[in-house]
Amino acid sequence: GAVVSQHPSRVICKSGTSVKIECRSLDFQATTMFWYRQFPKQSLMLMATSNEGSKATYEQGVEKDKFLINHASLTLSTLTVTSAHPEDSSFYICSAGQNTDTQYFGPGTRLTVL
Amino acid sequence: SQKIEQNSEALNIQEGKTATLTCNYTNYSPAYLQWYRQDPGRGPVFLLLIRENEKEKRKERLKVTFDTTLKQSLFHITASQPADSATYLCALERNRDDKIIFGKGTRLHILP
Numbered sequence: 001g002a003v004v005s006q007h008p009s010r011v012i013c014k015s016g017t018s019v020k021i022e023c024r025s026l027d028f029q030a031t032t033m034f035w036y037r038q039f040p041k042q043s044l045m046l047m048a049t050s051n052e053g054s055k056a057t058y059e060q061g062v063e064k065d066k067f068l069i070n071h072a073s074l075t076l077s078t079l080t081v082t083s084a085h086p087e088d089s090s091f092y093i094c095s096a097g098q099n100t101d102t103q104y105f106g107p108g109t110r111l112t113v114l
Numbered sequence: 115s116q117k118i119e120q121n122s123e124a125l126n127i128q129e130g131k132t133a134t135l136t137c138n139y140t141n142y143s144p145a146y147l148q149w150y151r152q153d154p155g156r157g158p159v160f161l162l163l164i165r166e167n168e169k170e171k172r173k174e175r176l177k178v179t180f181d182t183t184l185k186q187s188l189f190h191i192t193a194s195q196p197a198d199s200a201t202y203l204c205a206l207e208r209n210r211d212d213k214i215i216f217g218k219g220t221r222l223h224i225l226p
Contacts, residue, residue, distance in 0.1 A: 006157075034213070041123075043203070043216040044158070059213075093157045103214065105150075105157035 002028045004096050006106035013084055014114055020080045021109045023094030029074035030096035034103070035067075038091040050077040084113040116142045118217035120204055126223045127194050135189040135220045137204030142215070144206035147180050149189050152201045152219065161202075162189075194224045 003026040013019050023033055031052045036044040048069050049057040056069035068080040077096075081088055093108040121136035137147070145166050150158035164171045164180045164187070171178050177190040191198050204217040 004157075041218070043118075043218045046213050046215075049213065091155075095157075102160050102163070105159070108155070108157045110155065 002026075002096075002102075002104045004094065004104045004106040006092075006094060006109050008109060009107060010110045010112075012112045012114065015085055016083055018080055018082045019084055019111060020078055021092055021094075021111075023077045023079070023096070023106055025075045025096045025104070028096075030077075031074060033071060033077040033094055033096045035069060035077070035079050036093045036095070038093060038108075044093060047079075081111065084111070086113045089113045116140070116206075116215060118142075118204060118206060118215060120202075120217040120220045122220055123218070124221040124223065126225055129194060129196060129224050129226050131194055133191040133194045133198070133222055133224070135202050135204075135222065137187040137189070137217055139185050139206060142185075142206060142208075143182075144208055146207040147178075147187050148205040148207065148214070149176075149178055149187075150203040150205060150216075152203055154201075158203055158216075191222075196224045196226050198222065199224050 005024045007022045033050040035047045038044045046059050047062045050069045050071040052071045052074050058064045071077040089112050091108050095103045095105045097103045117140045119138045127133040148163045149161045152158045162178045164178050175192045179188045201219040201221045203219045205214045207214050
């Protein structure tokens with residue numbers, strides 16, 4: 001089956017630094033990838049839709065200058081949390097579709113900002 | 115605004131019994147409804163998708179129903195096993211390749 005990977009799985013950083021999270025579709029090409037954030041005991045909230053070769057589409061309330069998304073190839077999208085603060089600590093999850101009925105989710109990245 | 119409610123935050127079911135989880139939604143007309151399983155510290159894993167014109171779908175021990183009049187989906191796990199213990203998420207989609215809206219999930223505990 002289709003596999004989506006994320007790297008790193010966990011990251012701890014100091015307040016004010018930037019963190020990059022990678023999302024890769026390992027055995028299929030994804031023209032669209034999605035980035036979600038999940039706080040404890042909360043639902044996954046869509047942050048942005050990442051389109052290969054074009055600018056990402058951000059959901060209302062998500063700062064595009066703070067959460068930079070780059071979808072440089074059909075198998076890789078990156079999310080960079082710039083000038084991270086403790087309130088950005090969360091579980092970040094990406095997903096990718098294959099133009100089928102299924103979206104495949106990555107294993108997630110736990111970000112902790114000290 | 116759109117709202118998805120999953121019946122309870124947590125549900126305890128005795129092993130071997132059928133677990134039934136409920137998903138209700140308001141202010142939304144999804145064309146697709148999906149159920150996912152999420153284990154602690156992991157991303158969601160797709161289980162089943164049901165379309166608005168389908169009443170029921172089955173996959174092994176899983177069964178999903180979709181009632182667009184009641185705006186409700188039921189998710190059943192028959193012959194439940196401790197390994198079925200996880201959080202189950204209901205998710206709605208208006209169109210394919212549209213954004214997916216997730217419920218908060220129900221934590222299911224299958225008691226041995």
